[in-house]
Amino acid sequence: MREQEDWRITTALLTLLLVFVSSFPALSYGVVPPRTLLNKLSQGSYLTTQEQWFNQTLDHFSPYDHHQFRQRYFEFLDYFRIPDGPIFLVIGGEGPCNGITNDYIGVLAKKFGAAMVTLEHRYYGKSSPFNSLETENLKYLSSKQALFDLAVFRQYYQDSLNAKLNRTKTENPWFVFGGSYAGALSAWFRLKFPHLTCGSLASSAVVLAVYNFTEYDQQIGESAGAECKAVLQETTQLIEHKLATNGKELKASFNADDLEKDGDFMYLIADAAAVAFQYGNPDKVCKPMVEAKNAGEDLVDAYAKYVKEYYIGTFGVNVQTYDQEYLKKTAINEDSSTRLWWFQVCTEVAFFQVAPSNDSIRSSEIDAKYHMDLCKNIFGEGIFPDVDATNLYYGGTKIAGSKIVFANGSQDPWRHASKQTSSPDLPSYTITCSNCAHCTDFRGCPQSPLVLEGNEKNCSSPDAVHKVRQQITEHMDLWLSECQEGSSYI
Ligand SMILES: *[C@@H]1O[C@H](CO)[C@@H](O)[C@H](O)[C@H]1NC(C)=O
Ligand SMILES: *[C@@H]1O[C@H](CO)[C@@H](O)[C@H](O)[C@H]1NC(C)=O
Ligand SMILES: *[C@@H]1O[C@H](CO)[C@@H](O)[C@H](O)[C@H]1NC(C)=O
Ligand SMILES: *[C@@H]1O[C@H](CO)[C@@H](O)[C@H](O)[C@H]1NC(C)=O
Ligand SMILES: CC(=O)N[C@H]1CO[C@H](CO)[C@@H](O)[C@@H]1O
Ligand SMILES: CC(=O)N[C@H]1CO[C@H](CO)[C@@H](O)[C@@H]1O
Numbered sequence: 001m002r003e004q005e006d007w008r009i010t011t012a013l014l015t016l017l018l019v020f021v022s023s024f025p026a027l028s029y030g031v032v033p034p035r036t037l038l039n040k041l042s043q044g045s046y047l048t049t050q051e052q053w054f055n056q057t058l059d060h061f062s063p064y065d066h067h068q069f070r071q072r073y074f075e076f077l078d079y080f081r082i083p084d085g086p087i088f089l090v091i092g093g094e095g096p097c098n099g100i101t102n103d104y105i106g107v108l109a110k111k112f113g114a115a116m117v118t119l120e121h122r123y124y125g126k127s128s129p130f131n132s133l134e135t136e137n138l139k140y141l142s143s144k145q146a147l148f149d150l151a152v153f154r155q156y157y158q159d160s161l162n163a164k165l166n167r168t169k170t171e172n173p174w175f176v177f178g179g180s181y182a183g184a185l186s187a188w189f190r191l192k193f194p195h196l197t198c199g200s201l202a203s204s205a206v207v208l209a210v211y212n213f214t215e216y217d218q219q220i221g222e223s224a225g226a227e228c229k230a231v232l233q234e235t236t237q238l239i240e241h242k243l244a245t246n247g248k249e250l251k252a253s254f255n256a257d258d259l260e261k262d263g264d265f266m267y268l269i270a271d272a273a274a275v276a277f278q279y280g281n282p283d284k285v286c287k288p289m290v291e292a293k294n295a296g297e298d299l300v301d302a303y304a305k306y307v308k309e310y311y312i313g314t315f316g317v318n319v320q321t322y323d324q325e326y327l328k329k330t331a332i333n334e335d336s337s338t339r340l341w342w343f344q345v346c347t348e349v350a351f352f353q354v355a356p357s358n359d360s361i362r363s364s365e366i367d368a369k370y371h372m373d374l375c376k377n378i379f380g381e382g383i384f385p386d387v388d389a390t391n392l393y394y395g396g397t398k399i400a401g402s403k404i405v406f407a408n409g410s411q412d413p414w415r416h417a418s419k420q421t422s423s424p425d426l427p428s429y430t431i432t433c434s435n436c437a438h439c440t441d442f443r444g445c446p447q448s449p450l451v452l453e454g455n456e457k458n459c460s461s462p463d464a465v466h467k468v469r470q471q472i473t474e475h476m477d478l479w480l481s482e483c484q485e486g487s488s489y490i
Contacts, residue, residue, distance in 0.1 A: 048076045052073050054071060067129075071127045086175055091186050096124055097120040131332070221360075264323055271311070285310070324377050345385065403425060406419045
């Protein structure tokens with residue numbers, strides 16, 4: 001009860017803050033390495049990894065260019081109630097999609113007798129239309145093209161299923177799912193193509209493009225709590241000081257010798273802490289740092305140990321992906337997602353995770369200029385994010401859609417780019433607990449060991465997760481049945 005009240009006060013304050021900040025233009029998503037981590041976290045547990053292909057239109061908006069490219073998808077039919085069960089379209093986001101992840105959506109599919117299909121996002125993984133990723137080749141990389149891909153794929157898949165089942169013109173009820181950027185796509189798909197889906201689950205959906213996304217750092221401070229926050233702030237200051245006096249040795253102690261630009265290095269330092277909160281493991285960083293502080297140990301050494309063991313070691317982040325020289329490289333490899341996501345950030349959504357002017361954890365070196373320079377440096381002159389246009393196109397948090405469930409984790413810094421206010425047709429739930437983070441509804445609350453099937457038992461408040469999952473199920477039940485009865489999707 002107390003926890004709930006604290007949470008109400010906090011959320012009220014944050015809502016005020018959000019209103020205040022969104023009166024400037026808008027924000028990005030877990031951004032670079034923390035974002036691709038979602039996929040790294042999922043590795044190892046799939047319902048299927050058997051890839052399939054279909055021919056996708058390269059440019060959905062050109063009247064005369066009819067080029068196509070091969071787009072990868074996956075299907076899982078074990079739970080499908082033949083022939084009229086629903087079809088769950090699990091939307092691929094800003095990383096390779098190597099299969100259908102075994103998470104809470106699988107649990108829902110079993111419950112609803114649903115077929116599951118996943119389409120890899122264009123350009124990521126094996127769905128690249130080009131053999132190299134120079135800026136000119138990235139011009140078809142946008143959320144708008146990706147949504148159209150989903151619509152075309154949805155028709156293709158329904159037709160091929162009908163062919164398999166020997167029938168014509170039948171439509172199964174479809175429901176779309178996504179988390180994070182794909183969560184935004186899930187909401188936007190229902191907005192732009194309401195006749196193609198009965199409803200949408202948009203988990204930690206970053207539907208509001210934000211330019212100076214200061215709330216990201218602020219939320220990390222809130223999630224950390226006063227003691228840990230103060231230690232992280234002190235650590236940043238010590239690192240900044242050392243950087244000015246003995247940068248080379250400092251970078252080497254983080255295994256980050258390659259990062260010549262100090263801004264790139266400080267971004268690594270900031271992300272390394274952020275990732276623990278974004279993915280619901282606050283203790284991973286707070287425990288060793290507060291202990292080091294209390295024992296009077298060297299905070300920079302303690303942080304270096306954390307970064308090497310946890311961020312680089314356990315998560316497997318490639319330090320090079322912070323190096324702008326590396327981000328310029330156009331050859332396709334397993335870390336290409338970072339360049340690709342930066343392109344989306346630098347053209348559509350920004351989500352610049354800048355330091356707030358007061359009381360920040362991250363270095364003030366990570367400011368709007370750092371991001372704008374990065375965009376120009378790695379993609380060339382004229383590349384900058386038009387967040388106003390993005391929010392004009394989709395509506396931001398005023399998205400004029402229906403039958404979309406929004407779900408957010410209370411500790412997730414990304415929730416400030418999501419829709420957190422509720423209305424009957426656009427319910428929004430916040431899962432509140434000390435380790436409820438990015439996409440908690442799909443994955444549970446990751447602690448060690450990670451429970452991929454979305455087991456909520458390891459959350460600090462399993463009831464909070466359980467309750468929101470129940471509410472999600474109720475909405476799905478209602479919207480799927482409305483869809484079947486009315487045979488109209490809207
Ligand atoms: C896709 O296009 C290629 C080349 O045009 C063609 O050989 C192939 O059969 C097509 N595949 C499908 C599934 O239509
Ligand atoms: C599909 O229909 C055709 C003819 O209408 C029939 O020959 C075939 O056996 C059917 N296949 C299945 C899987 O029902
Ligand atoms: C972002 O913040 C910078 C200062 O850090 C400021 O100059 C700029 O006007 C801000 N931009 C927007 C769109 O709020
Ligand atoms: C800066 O942050 C501190 C701690 O949150 C707060 O007490 C202070 O009022 C803030 N100052 C300004 C100018 O906002
Ligand atoms: C800040 C905010 O908008 N919080 C919302 C979170 O979701 C609940 C519903 O579960 C809403 O009542 C809150 O307004
Ligand atoms: C850190 C933690 O609480 N881990 C627990 C997660 O749940 C499994 C069983 O489901 C326990 O064995 C772990 O100790």
